[in-house]
Amino acid sequence: MASTRPELDPAQPTAPDYRELVHGFTWDHAREALAGLPGGHGLNIAHEAVDRHVDEGRGDQVAIRCVAADGSMTAVTFAQLRQETSRFAHLLGSLGVRRGESVVSLLGRQHEQYVVCLGTLKAGAVFSPLFSSFGPDPIRERLLRSRASVLVTTESLYRRKIAPQLAELPYLQHIVLIGRHDGADEGADERLIGFDEAMAEQPTEYDVAATEPSDPALLHFTSGTTGLPKGAVHVHDAVVAHRVTAGLALDLHPGDVFWCTADPGWVTGTSYGIVAPLTIGATLVSYAGEFEAAAWYRILADQHVTVWYTAPTALRMLMRYGADLPRSHDLSTLRHVASVGEALNPEVVRWGQEALGLPIHDNWWQTETGAIMVSNYPGMPIRPGSMGRPMPGVQVTTLALGDNGRARVEDGKVTPAGVGESGELAVRAGWPSMFRTYLDDEERYRACFADGWYLSGDLASLDADGYLWFVGRADDVIKSAGHLIGPFEVESALLEHPAVVEAGVIGMPDELAGELVRAYVTVRAGLDADEALRLDLVAFARRRLGGLAPKEILFDEHLPHNSSGKVMRRVLKARALGLPEGDVSTMERVP
Amino acid sequence: MTPQDARRAVAAALTAIVPDADIDGLPDDASLRDELELDSLDFLSFVEQLSTRAQVRIDETDYPELATLGSSVAFVVSRSSGA
Numbered sequence: 142m143a144s145t146r147p148e149l150d151p152a153q154p155t156a157p158d159y160r161e162l163v164h165g166f167t168w169d170h171a172r173e174a175l176a177g178l179p180g181g182h183g184l185n186i187a188h189e190a191v192d193r194h195v196d197e198g199r200g201d202q203v204a205i206r207c208v209a210a211d212g213s214m215t216a217v218t219f220a221q222l223r224q225e226t227s228r229f230a231h232l233l234g235s236l237g238v239r240r241g242e243s244v245v246s247l248l249g250r251q252h253e254q255y256v257v258c259l260g261t262l263k264a265g266a267v268f269s270p271l272f273s274s275f276g277p278d279p280i281r282e283r284l285l286r287s288r289a290s291v292l293v294t295t296e297s298l299y300r301r302k303i304a305p306q307l308a309e310l311p312y313l314q315h316i317v318l319i320g321r322h323d324g325a326d327e328g329a330d331e332r333l334i335g336f337d338e339a340m341a342e343q344p345t346e347y348d349v350a351a352t353e354p355s356d357p358a359l360l361h362f363t364s365g366t367t368g369l370p371k372g373a374v375h376v377h378d379a380v381v382a383h384r385v386t387a388g389l390a391l392d393l394h395p396g397d398v399f400w401c402t403a404d405p406g407w408v409t410g411t412s413y414g415i416v417a418p419l420t421i422g423a424t425l426v427s428y429a430g431e432f433e434a435a436a437w438y439r440i441l442a443d444q445h446v447t448v449w450y451t452a453p454t455a456l457r458m459l460m461r462y463g464a465d466l467p468r469s470h471d472l473s474t475l476r477h478v479a480s481v482g483e484a485l486n487p488e489v490v491r492w493g494q495e496a497l498g499l500p501i502h503d504n505w506w507q508t509e510t511g512a513i514m515v516s517n518y519p520g521m522p523i524r525p526g527s528m529g530r531p532m533p534g535v536q537v538t539t540l541a542l543g544d545n546g547r548a549r550v551e552d553g554k555v556t557p558a559g560v561g562e563s564g565e566l567a568v569r570a571g572w573p574s575m576f577r578t579y580l581d582d583e584e585r586y587r588a589c590f591a592d593g594w595y596l597s598g599d600l601a602s603l604d605a606d607g608y609l610w611f612v613g614r615a616d617d618v619i620k621s622a623g624h625l626i627g628p629f630e631v632e633s634a635l636l637e638h639p640a641v642v643e644a645g646v647i648g649m650p651d652e653l654a655g656e657l658v659r660a661y662v663t664v665r666a667g668l669d670a671d672e673a674l675r676l677d678l679v680a681f682a683r684r685r686l687g688g689l690a691p692k693e694i695l696f697d698e699h700l701p702h703n704s705s706g707k708v709m710r711r712v713l714k715a716r717a718l719g720l721p722e723g724d725v726s727t728m729e730r731v732p
Numbered sequence: 733m734t735p736q737d738a739r740r741a742v743a744a745a746l747t748a749i750v751p752d753a754d755i756d757g758l759p760d761d762a763s764l765r766d767e768l769e770l771d772s773l774d775f776l777s778f779v780e781q782l783s784t785r786a787q788v789r790i791d792e793t794d795y796p797e798l799a800t801l802g803s804s805v806a807f808v809v810s811r812s813s814g815a
Contacts, residue, residue, distance in 0.1 A: 433795065
């Protein structure tokens with residue numbers, strides 16, 4: 142089926158042939174491109190991303206171009222970044238942060254985000270970024286799980302999202318505030334520290350922590366079907382995968398100008414928005430503003446972006462503006478465009494060719510995989526609608542499904558799905574950027590593996606030529622605008638409202654965002670399920686959850702339950718989509 | 733549409749998305765997205781709401797004019813009087 146779909150001409154006919162790439166590839170060979178710590182004292186991502194460039198004479202090269210919302214630009218060289226990250230590493234030391242401890246950032250796409258990330262790694266601590274659009278509830282939940290003693294945020298985010306719940310954050314000992322004004326100290330919490338003042342006191346030289354490749358480096362929270370968010374832990378060795386995949390899948394090379402539009406609060410914004418481009422020695426563009434079509438094209442043109450990594454939702458929004466807008470900008474430096482976040486529909490791939498003169502290369506990976514696992518490579522014909530083929534060095538397959546809609550495991554063994562058959566997308570365990578645990582939840586981590594395979598929870602089919610095609614999620618997790626949202630977390634927040642006795646949250650198909658979060662709520666007997674209450678719930682959910690809040694809230698007095706009384710989201714979704722009752726019976730087998 | 737009517741339409745469109753938004757306390761020149769924490773999808777909902785309530789056509793190229801409360805009101809006034 143899929144193999145008969147049309148192919149587009151490759152953008153880079155000179156790029157290496159896919160078979161050659163796979164044939165000659167070993168991770169050990171890929172590791173030779175890393176510098177390693179001086180004296181063979183281990184591996185540290187910050188050294189690979191920053192210090193080595195200075196050591197090797199590239200200190201004057203621009204590492205980051207921070208473009209403000211008004212379009213003004215501040216350039217940061219590798220030499221500056223080395224000094225700033227060294228200061229931050231010293232600051233963490235002075236605050237008593239030890240190796241392996243988590244340091245959390247709640248920041249936007251701003252200069253300090255990069256300093257905090259790389260300075261934390263330099264100190265041997267674990268960097269955990271939180272999306273600044275999260276509401277107070279998701280922030281509190283993640284801060285508690287990380288047990289971080291240090292949080293770095295802005296004055297404004299602190300005031301709105303942290304200060305009101307400080308009493309519920311017992312682990313926090315120091316809150317480093319950016320943009321803190323003098324004189325703001327009157328009666329302020331003694332845990333508050335001004336970023337600029339504290340940084341100014343620190344030395345600019347730092348011996349990078351002698352971390353081993355297997356030491357933890359990054360902590361990314363991700364959502365599951367049940368329970369609260371899981372903290373996926375990645376190690377310093379992941380940097381080899383960040384570097385290699387950026388080269389092969391994104392065609393990123395030293396000297397490129399690279400714009401990854403993902404926020405560092407999500408894994409893409411860290412792996413490819415910070416680590417990969419700096420490690421390669423490219424210049425990364427960081428835009429503080431929100432999505433706005435003309436502003437985005439201006440960045441591509443004014444910054445002479447050569448490689449652009451963005452998301453389907455953003456591309457579909459750009460499509461609505463038509464092809465004239467991009468054509469009115471000089472995008473001649475742009476060489477490669479890639480997309481990740483949810484499946485990229487074929488129309489977008491073709492639109493790229495028409496509007497940008499370039500096809501858009503879809504790829505697939507997740508928080509747990511740490512780096513790109515499947516991609517339409519530069520040297521490979523794109524099949525519009527396909528996520529592409531596996532990374533060299535990575536074995537990916539689809540596994541036959543069992544009754545519960547996940548990979549069937551019998552006597553510890555899995556079975557490959559047939560060609561063209563829907564199966565659970567699985568990656569052979571052992572690639573360098575594989576997550577190493579879920580923080581404090583080893584059991585849940587182990588449940589992700591069977592018979593030597595990591596089970597992704599995504600459904601896909603494999604065609605006869607080895608291209609993978611996304612089918613959907615095997616569980617209830619919602620993919621909206623490239624973000625993974627756990628229904629349980631949203632339901633839990635809604636249940637805090639005094640009028641709500643029960644809630645069921647599902648993703649509804651949406652042509653722009655892939656899915657939109659929709660909540661069904663049952664209100665307490667005797668209450669009027671009227672418009673005033675609905676608006677009150679909408680406001681309540683936004684205050685609690687921020688960017689995770691449902692876009693739609695509907696009343697439902699008869700939520701479907703399973704035998705143990707749990708709301709059955711799949712049945713709810715089948716109903717919402719007008720699927721026949723017959724589908725409902727199979728849904729009831731889902732645990 | 734008078735500026736007062738336009739302001740009411742903008743306020744109604746915003747409170748449809750953020751029901752507890754303090755529109756009266758919002759400076760005319762403050763970024764709506766920042767102040768009300770609207771993401772891209774919220775912003776598009778705001779555009780739809782405003783288009784319906786103010787009975788004006790809003791094209792993608794008009795979006796930058798809806799950045800603040802003041803600019804949104806001015807946009808609705810100019811667009812409705814020109815129609």
